[in-house]
Structure formats: C-alpha cells, structure tokens
Amino acid sequence: MSLFRGGIPAILLGVSLVLAAPLAALAAPAGPAAATVRAEKPRKAPTTDELTKDQDSYLALVSRDHPLDPANYKPKDLRTISGTGLELRQDAATALESLLKAARKDSQSLNVLSAYRSYDRQLALFNGYKARYGTDYATRISAPAGTSEHQIGLAADIGMSSGRCDLKACFGDTSGGKWLAANAADFGFIIRYPADGEKVTGYKYEPWHLRFIGVDQAKAMEKSKSVTFEQFHAALLKASKVKTPTAAEIKKQREALLILRFLPPYRDWSIGYDFAR
Template sequence: MGIRLLIASLIIVGLAAVGVAKQDELLQWIDPAREPQFTPAQPGQAEQPGTEQAGARSDAAQQDDHGGQNPSAGGAEADDAASPAEPEPPTADEGEVVTVSNVQDVMVVVNKRRELPADYVPPDLVAPDIPFSFSGDAPKKLMRAEAAKALEQLFAAAAAEQIELAGVSGYRSYARQQEIFNWNAQQQGLEEANKTSAIPGQSEHQTGLAMDVSSPSVGYALVEEFGETKEGKWLAEHAPRYGFIIRYPKGKEAITGYSYEPWHLRYVGVKAAQEISEAGLTLEEYLGLAGNEGSKTKG
C-alpha cells in the first residue's frame, strides 16, 4: 500500500510535465474504477471510409425522363436498376383526382386529375418495328398494337423523306413510373420532382398509347430543342396523318398541366388527331374537359 501511495505521489508531482491527454490514462492506472474521457466527434466530421450512399444510381437510370438521353445507356439494364427508398407521393394541387374507367379507349385522358388504376396493363402490347435509341429488349419498346402499327407507318414515311427518328420510351408500368418518381424525389425533393416527372398512375406511358421520340441531331435527348430541328418540325406536321398528336404543345401548359414536350407522341386515331392539330387544340380542349391549372408535371 505504501509503495502504491509513493508511486501516486511521484505521478502527481510529474503531471505538470505530462500532456493533458495522458492524465486520464495515468489516473485510471491509479484508480481502475475511473473511466477514461473521450472527445465526441464534431459535427461535419468525415464518416468512416467505405460508407455507401443509399440509393446511389447511374444517370442511365433516368433515361425514361426528359433530357440527356444517352442512346448507349438505354436498354433493359437501366430499367432493372434498384429503386431508391419510396417517398410519399404528393397529392394533386387542386381538385379531386378520379380514376378513369375507359382505360381501353384510345381517347382516354390521363393527367394530374385523371389517373389509371395501379394494376392496369394494356392487354395488347407489342414492340413496333422501328429504330430505337437503345439496344436490347425492354418494356419501354412496347405500345398497344393499334398504336404500334400506326407508328411503324409514321416512321416509314419519315425514312422515305430522309428524316431519321428513333423511339426512346413507350410503355411504362405503374411500378416503373414509381421508381422514376422516387428517384427524382430523392435527388430533387418532392416539390421539384412533381414538376418534372409524373406521379404513378398519372403517366400517359402506362396507357401504351404514347411514345417519346428523338433523333441523332440532338443526341437522342428528350429536350425542347428537338422541336426546332428538321426532324421535330417534320414530326409535328406529319404525325396527325398517322393518328398521333404532340400531346403537350407549347403555350398550352395551363390546360394540359404539362410542360412543352415536342418529343411526346400520343396516339388518338387519325380523325381525332387531324381535327386536334388543325384546330390547334389539346386533347383536353377537344374533349371539353377542364384544364389542370397549376400542374406542371410531365406524362
């Protein structure tokens, strides 16, 4: 006991010469019941190496949305990418959202006020025989049979006039749309995502009647500049002859609820397409449906 007290006295005398960081260690040796004190990590301190970011995903996974389409990044691989954590989707800005019942009608209207059932899958999906901006099989190559046949005729007419077009994104399931919306919400926040991608059930792609189209002149991207190219202008002029309309025309955002998309073709049949185009109407106006003021999402 006397020896231990002597050693303790010597240590206390020498504390002034010992770094502060060592004091607790030495005193713990004297009193084993004493716990060493640790300095907590400070806010902003780097995480341990090897930590992965949740939901990390390549840009190719966003190919079904607008802009930046990379034809080599298309394909089924991007569609099979893991989906990020699911946020709670926002509700419609104003008014009541109804579930449409005429899902098989080629004139069906789908937007932020009118949505498809979550389990709806068109029964007659086929892949049109047209060039695509990506290789391999993927559900987004599909369209309903009537629309697919009409699209083949449209592309044949374009090729005959040396207009090079390519399909980018057709049918999209409810689940796939959920993945896309979740990804955008994770990256941009819910409010911003609601301006650039459709909430599941509110995308025209689920009808099987829509196809996003682009060209090499814009790198197969889905961008507004496509409307100013010779291919985009040709498409807007000739699409109605084959039953297609530019679904979201410029200057009609307050009516459709969707921003201008010169790449988004929607099949409605030849008669309706020509009448809509000649009158400069939207599908909502043609059918006498209320607009979607305040909505800016895409379909």
C-alpha cells in the same frame, strides 16, 4: 352570207349563255353544299362512356387529375415496336412504325426513346426524378405512377438518331422535331404537351412526347381550335352529351315540315273557291 349564217347562232349562243348564267348562280348555293354534306362520311362520334370510363379507349384522358383506376392498369394488346425493345398497344405500334418509315423517306432519322411503361417502372422513374430535382420540379417533368400516358401504351417519346436535344425543349427546333409536329397527325398522334399548354396540361413543353388518339381524331384536333388534348377532350365530351335524334324522331320532324309547306296552298284554294262562287 357565210358570216351572217355563222354570226346568228353565235349571237344566240351568247344570249343564251348570259341568260343561263344567273340561273346557274341561283341554283349554285344549294347544289354543291348539299352534295358535300352527302359525300362526307360522318365520323363516328365518341360516346360519353368512351371518353370518361373506358381506359382502353384511344381517347382516354389520363393525367394527374385523371388517374388510372386501378392505378396499376395494364393494357391487354401490347406488342413490340419493330426494331426496338419497346412496346405500345397494337394499333399505336403499327402507326408509329409507319410514322418512322415516312420520316426516313423524308431523310429524318428518328428513334423511340421510351414507349409503354408499367406502373412499377413509372414509380421508379418518378422517385428518381424526385430525389434528383425535388417534388415540385419532378411533377412538372414526370407523372406519378398511375397517371402516366406511357402506362396506357399509347405514348412514345421520340428523339433524333443523333441524340441531339433528346428529351429537351430544343428538340422542337430540330429538323426531326419540326417533322413530327407537321406530320404526327397523319399517323394518329398528337404532340401532347405543347409549348403554350403548361397551364392546362400541368406539364412543361415536350415536343418529343407523342400520344396516339387515332387518325380521324388527331386530324380533327388539328383542325379544331384546341391547343391541348384536355380542351379537345372537353369539346368531344360536350358533343357526346348532346342527344342525337333517333330515325323515328327525324321522320316525325320531316312530316311536320311537310304539313307546314302545304298550309298556304290550302288557304289559297279556299279563296279561289269563294271567288268562283
């Protein structure tokens, strides 16, 4: 009898589980998806001005096609990167210090070869390359003054402490280069001139050149299909031009939807009324 008494509830439990399962499955698609949307904090989308006019923006696109204006622009919040004689803008310097510390923890000894460069310094550098290699090659490896990311204080060239492959494509194959490619985005940096990006960026592969764009955007770019910052920037610009509805417009849309939802019952009620008469 004890088997009987124990058996019935077990069977009932089994049946109720079988019945409950399809119900849970029906409810499932709306549940977790809706919860995810609510839980995710929306990333503040950059405005069109931030992307095109604001040269202080971390998302400013600076290149030969997008020169600085004025050409001798200088950021206001430069500071020395600790342990170096080089400067970056405040947030970029802090981010780079964290990156170097994290690299050391992973047994990668990296150092900063170059960071902020003034207009005059860039002019001297570019003219030097021009004299050495000729204009054509100089423009593939260096930016004319007023078009360099180093001038906005958001770019840094990184090397191994051993000096192996410094400022050479083979840096990408070193342990330090691989570490950078894998971890830079966690600190808000991107590898600005990727191996397959020369047609878009106008620059040869520079696995050592980091550009700070902020952690959220660097991670978003990593997740996106954009290979180059130019492509990512274009996508952000396109999105910034899509008009986001105001709170009043959203309320109006919701009200319109509510009216639609109530239409069929009204019709049913009138049929019911006729029938009763």
